[in-house]
Structures are given as structure tokens and as C-alpha cells.
Amino acid sequence: MAATMKDVAEAAGVSIATVSFVLNDTKPVTPETRRRIEQAMADLGFRRNMVARALASRRTRIIALVCPFAADRTAHSLKDFFIGAAQAANEADHHLVIWPVSSDGEALASLVGQKLVDGVVLMEVGLDDVRVEILRQLDTPFALIGRTRDMAGVPYVDIDFEESMRLCIDHLAGLGHRRIAFVNGSEEVPGMAGFGPYVRTEGGLSGHGQEAADAPDRLPLTRHGAGRPAGGA
DNA sequence: GGCATGGGGACATAAGCAGT
DNA sequence: ACTGCTTATGTCCCCATGCC
Incomplete structure (x- = not known):
């Protein structure tokens, strides 16, 4: 039988209200009283009854x-x-x-x-x-x-996926890469169609691609794959 | 069948007491 | 007056039980 606040109060020689004050730190309690209550909790292996607490509060x-x-x-x-x-x-x-x-x-x-x-x-x-x-x-x-x-x-x-995509493309382009593959998550997975990060990275990719129209050799390529490392193989 | 009551554990709080 | 505590009471929700 699990110890209750009542058991703790009896063991510490205080009222249930005082145990509550210590548990919730809602009212000042003298160090000595607090020590006795905490000792009683330890001795009895007291654990709060979350159901009862939820009920009351x-x-x-x-x-x-x-x-x-x-x-x-x-x-x-x-x-x-x-x-x-x-x-x-x-x-x-x-x-x-x-x-x-x-x-x-x-x-x-x-x-x-x-x-x-x-x-x-x-x-x-x-x-x-x-x-x-x-x-x-x-x-x-x-x-x-x-x-x-x-x-x-x-x-x-939220993560700014559009800006993330922009930074990725610029970084790779800055390194001299001109053919960039983009491996996105798979929308074939049930429930993932319209998944924000997928759609928005896609949007960031096409948006930045358009902005970079004056650099025709920069041609981002979209490719879907499974959302795990092997998907990029 | 429908209604009233009690029990469970903890919290919140008002009122009050004893000591300083 | 203030501090630190106790006591009493109501409250929460749901289920079981008993009574009409």
C-alpha cells in the first residue's frame, strides 16, 4: 500500500496541510519541520498520487x-x-x-x-x-x-526552411558546385503529403532557383527520397 | 430505473491558536 | 502584529452502493 500525504503527516507529526505546503512550496515552513516531513517521505517511500492531485487541482x-x-x-x-x-x-x-x-x-x-x-x-x-x-x-x-x-x-x-534552402544552395554554389541534387522526404508516406518542411524546402528551392536565373548554370535538381540516409543513395 | 450518498487523495483556503 | 502551524470545510470527478 503506497504511502499517502496522511501517512507522511502522521509520521512527521504535522497536519496534512503542512505536508502540502512543503510539497508545493506554497507557504513558509520552518527548516526543522521541513526536514521532518522530507525524512518521513523518504522513510515511507512517499510518491505523489498524480491522479488524486489532478482530481483536486x-x-x-x-x-x-x-x-x-x-x-x-x-x-x-x-x-x-x-x-x-x-x-x-x-x-x-x-x-x-x-x-x-x-x-x-x-x-x-x-x-x-x-x-x-x-x-x-x-x-x-x-x-x-x-x-x-x-x-x-x-x-x-x-x-x-x-x-x-x-x-x-x-x-x-519553426525553422525557416526557405532561408535554410537559400543558405544551402549559396554555400554549395560558393564552393563551385553547379549541379545540386536535393533529396527531400517522401510524400508517399501516409500522412506526409503536404508536410510543411517538405513543401517549404521545395518552395525555397524553386524560389531561389528563379532568383538565380541570371546564373543559368546553377540548376538545382529536385529529387524525392525516403526520409533516411539511404534515401539519398 | 432513477436518484442520493459515500468514498477515494489531494488541494485551497478561511479561521483560529500559541508563541514571540 | 507577526509567524508558523493546525483544524475544518469545500471542492474536484467518477463509480459503486443502497434506497425508493
Whole structure:
């Protein structure tokens, strides 16, 4: 039987409210009382009951990092996002869960509608992404990694893929290369058609290619491939 | 079948007490 | 008056149970 706040309070000789003050740092508690409570927690192996806490505070303190099922996206390319988000959530006294859902948004609506999470970070965003519309309509805070066509009123962080493409082309051209292959991710993968980074790097490529019309020998070549190293072979 | 009640664990907070 | 704490109460949501 897991120890509760009541057990800790009894062991430390204080009230439940005082244990709560220490746990949440909401009111000053003398160092000696704090020490006794922390010692009791350690002795009893106390762990917060997250369900009870969520019930009382009406907050689950869980943030879902939502990404679509995408068979050929390797974990390597997403790992940094996962780790960074988990660390940030932890620093804010929240838990992060990685929640793969279908791109049609049905599972996302269910997840959010059931109040299972306090917030959503949505990644692998398409330019016309039905999931964003669903989140707009629900009363749950959310943010995007990536962007849709219309970002009015939606918090997001993003990579400037157009500028990235420009820098890549200029860098290679500066090195004297005149035939440049561009290996993009595959839109053949279910759910990845219209995937923002694919479309926008493509746009950056063609846009910069046009700008460089006065340099006819610079001829970027687009080629799709699988979103993993072997795709560029 | 429909309704009322209780239980679960933690939080929030008002009111109050004892000591300085 | 202020500090540090206790006590009491209400609240959250859902399910099980009991009663009409």
C-alpha cells in the first residue's frame, strides 16, 4: 500500500496541510519541520498520487507531444525534440508523453476531449492540418512545432526552411558546385503529403532557383527520397 | 430505473491558536 | 502584529452502493 500525504503527516507529526505546503512550496515552513516531513517521505517511500492531485487541482500536469504515425521517419531526427520538450516540461513541474496519433485528428480529439492532458505540442505539422483546426476548437492550450498556412493567433516555433534552402544552395554554389541534387522526404508516406518542411524546402528551392536565373548554370535538381540516409543513395 | 450518498487523495483556503 | 502551524470545510470527478 503506497504511502499517502496522511501517512507522511502522521509520521512527521504535522497536519496534512503542512505536508502540502512543503510539497508545493506554497507557504513558509520552518527548516526543522521541513526536514521532518522530507525524512518521513523518504522513510515511507512517499510518491505523489498524480491522479488524486489532478482530481483536486483540475490539472493533470501532462503535456502531450503529438506526432503522427509516419513509418519512415526515424527516431534520430526527432530525438532532440523529444528530449528538449521533456526537459522543459520537467522544469515546469509537468510530465511529457509522446503520443503518436493518426493524421486525421480523430485520436487527437479523443485525447484532448477526455481532459487527459493539460496541453498539446503538435509536431510534424502539415500546411493544411486538420489537427490544428481541432485544437483551435477545443479548450486546451497548444503550440506547434512547425506551421500551417494560416497561423493567426496560434503559438508556434519553426525553422525557416526557405532561408535554410537559400543558405544551402549559396554555400554549395560558393564552393563551385553547379549541379545540386536535393533529396527531400517522401510524400508517399501516409500522412506526409503536404508536410510543411517538405513543401517549404521545395518552395525555397524553386524560389531561389528563379532568383538565380541570371546564373543559368546553377540548376538545382529536385529529387524525392525516403526520409533516411539511404534515401539519398 | 432513477436518484442520493459515500468514498477515494489531494488541494485551497478561511479561521483560529500559541508563541514571540 | 507577526509567524508558523493546525483544524475544518469545500471542492474536484467518477463509480459503486443502497434506497425508493
